[in-house]
Amino acid sequence: MTAENPQTPQIPATTEYADFLAATRTSYDAIAPAYAEAFSDWPVDSHPLDRSLVTAFADLARDHFPAPVADLGSGPGSVTAHLHALGIPVFGVDLSPRMVALARRAHPELRFHVGSMTSLDLPDDTLGGILALYSIIHIPTEHLAATFAEFHRVLVPGGHVLLAFQAGRPDDGDEEHLHLAERFGHEISLDYFWRTPDTVAAHLAKADLQLQARVLREPVDAEKYARAFVLARKRP
Structure with missing residues (x-):
């Protein structure tokens, strides 16, 4: 069971939020095969800067070996597999059971679990790192601070x-x-929230996660939005 921490803010278990999670889960279950086909090679075929930042994160995570890394919003598992290939102990977590099934089929040597990043079924001080690539875009802003507090709780x-x-x-x-x-x-029902790096950094600070770097890459090819990467750390 998830360890209790009375100082960690919790996302209220309201019917409205439960309905939001259910709609997100059902939507990704519906599009899982097509999504996996479209993004199965990421980050191998991604922009070199994006790929290098994931590699830099892996180098930082090695400092906490053998504590594992969690890939939150792991989808079809390609990023999880990439970290594994870099020598990182890693597992994936995704809200969509169908995404998890596809990831397990594509990468049977790795662990994938159904779960929500807003309430991780992990003890305190468990993870050597957290990777969340294009997954916090589905978290409503009013729940970001509590989500990041959950990240803080499980990080070493x-x-x-x-x-x-x-x-x-x-x-x-x-x-x-x-x-x-x-x-x-x-047919789906998905909400996306585009935020500035400064906004995300401010919510990380509320969770006592120290900002380490902000990178903003301009859009290329068919991309409509710039890509932001934010690196933060739990205090040693």
Whole structure:
């Protein structure tokens, strides 16, 4: 069971939030095969800067061996497999059971679990690192601080978290909200939240995760938004 920490803020278990999680889970179950086909080679075929940042995160995680790394929002498992190939003890967590099934089939040597990053079934001070690439985009802003507090709880002292997300435009305020009802030809109900790196860094600070680096890459090819990477650390 998840260890209790009375100082860790919790996301209220409201019916509204439960419905939001259920809609997100059902949507990714619906698009899982098409999504896996579209993104099965990431980060191997990604922008060189993106790939190098994941490699740098792996180097930092080695300092806490044998504590494992959690790939949160692991999807079809390609990033989890990439970290494994770099010699990192790693497992994946995803909200979608169908995504987890596809990841297990593609990478039977690795561990994948159904779960939510907002409530990790892990004891305190367990993880040597957390990777969350393009997954916090589905967390409503009012729940970010509690989610990051959960990250802080499960990280070992000195452990790092690397986030990647599509960056919102500062001229549009702290956040852009997009709701999609269709993707890959399937009916879905997915909410996306584009935020600036400064906004995300501020929420990390509220969870006592120390900012280490911010990288903003301009969009290339068909990308519509800049790509942001934020690296933070739990105090040693």
